[in-house]
Amino acid sequence: MNLNQKAIELLEENKYDESLILFKEAVGRSRDIQSLNNLAWIYCNEEDNxxxxxxxxxxILRMNPKSHFPYNLLGEIYCRQVKWESAKDILEKAIxxxxxxxxxxxxxxxxxxLGHIEEASKYFLLGSEPSDLAMYSHIRCLIELDNKSEAKCKLDAFSEDDNEFVGEVEVADLYVELGCYEEAITWFKKGWNNYAKQPKWISRYIYSLLKxxxxxxxxxxLSEGINEKIIDIKEAYEEECDEDWSEKDKQVYIKELLNDKKEYEQMFEKITSGYIPTMEFDTTIQTACYLFGCNRHNHPEYHG
Known part of the structure; x- marks a missing residue:
């Protein structure tokens, strides 16, 4: 068993500190593509660094690696750093x-x-599994491109039984964007007891019901939402503070609850007066294992 394999074995055994020492030692012995890549992956995924x-x-890139691993990992970093052009270029190289x-x-x-919605739509589809976040994002792009017929057809195929199912409220949100309020209501109902009650998505549910x-x-x-907040506020006031929950934390939380309660109280009149709640959409960066020599994911060691 070589040094890299031993480091990965320790990582699998949750002996992180010992594992990190060996990953660093591997770089110290030889600054090659495998040792540098694996240490970089550890920094990104185990230390958020x-x-x-x-x-x-x-x-590594100066060594012209033949594997997509370092390019994929660098693409992740550029995405997190909001360096979209750099991310685009490096991920195209990876692919x-x-x-x-x-x-x-x-x-x-x-x-x-970057505002390239048609390209985004294409690549979200290529990166998707049935009913997952990437497919959800693909459909969102189709809606932005005004391709609503295709968007609805693909959204109708979403199933809670799919392994990577994005979630009921997310599906409902897309139906609201399509103006399919009956379908939206069906999915909001399914998610009602599975999601934390938040005014943002509940306002979309209320909007659909009124439509x-x-x-x-x-x-x-709305009455149910208000009553839940009243209970939450009472419990928050009664909760004792400790080293992990300061008086300041408590007051901030109570203020949030009071604001939510106020939103519920005003929501019906606000929407009936013409307010249209907007959808909150954000993209999600995918991570993966890019460790050379990882047996769990059947990754061979690097051979250039």
Whole structure:
């Protein structure tokens, strides 16, 4: 068993500190593509330290690696750093070596933020699984491109039984964007007891109900939301503070609860007066294992 394999074995055994020592030792012995890449991956995924990983990956690129691993990892970092052009360029290089769903998704993210919605739509689709976040993002792009017929057809295929199902409220939100309020209501109902009650998505539910001329249920749901907040506020006041929950934390939380309660109290009148709640959409960067020699993911060691 070589040094890299031993380091990965320790990582699998949750012996992180010992593992990190060996990953660093491997770099000390030989600053090659495998040792630099694996240490960079550890910095990114175990320490959330892109700053330390970046120079290691830049050093690798000067060696012209034949694997997509360092390019994919660098693309992730550029996305997190909001360097969309750099992310786009490096992920295109990664895909030219070996296409992968995370790279397609992250390339879509970069294109979306660059305003290249058609390209983003294409790559989200290539990076998607049935009913997952990438497919959700693909459909959002189709809606922005005014391709609503295709968007609805693909959204109708979403299933809670799919392994990577994005979630009921997310599906409902897309139906609201399509103006399909009956379908939206169906999915909001499914998600009602599965999601934390937040005014942002509940306002979209109430809006859909009012578009379908159901003010009675809208008022019932708002009443339920208000009563839940009253209970939460009471419990928050009674909660004792400790070293992990200061008086300041408590007061901030109570203020948030009071604001939510106020939103619920004003929501019906606000929407009936013409207010249209907007959809909150954000892209999601996909991560993956890019460790050379990882047996769990059947990754061979690097051979240039």
């Amino acid at each position: 892109d700053i330390n990983a970046l120079p290691l990956l830049e050093e 030219s070596i070996q296409p992968s769903k995370p790279a397609y998704n992250n390339l879509a993210v970069a294109n979306y933020h 379908m001329y159901n003010p009675i249920l809208a008022k019932e749901l």
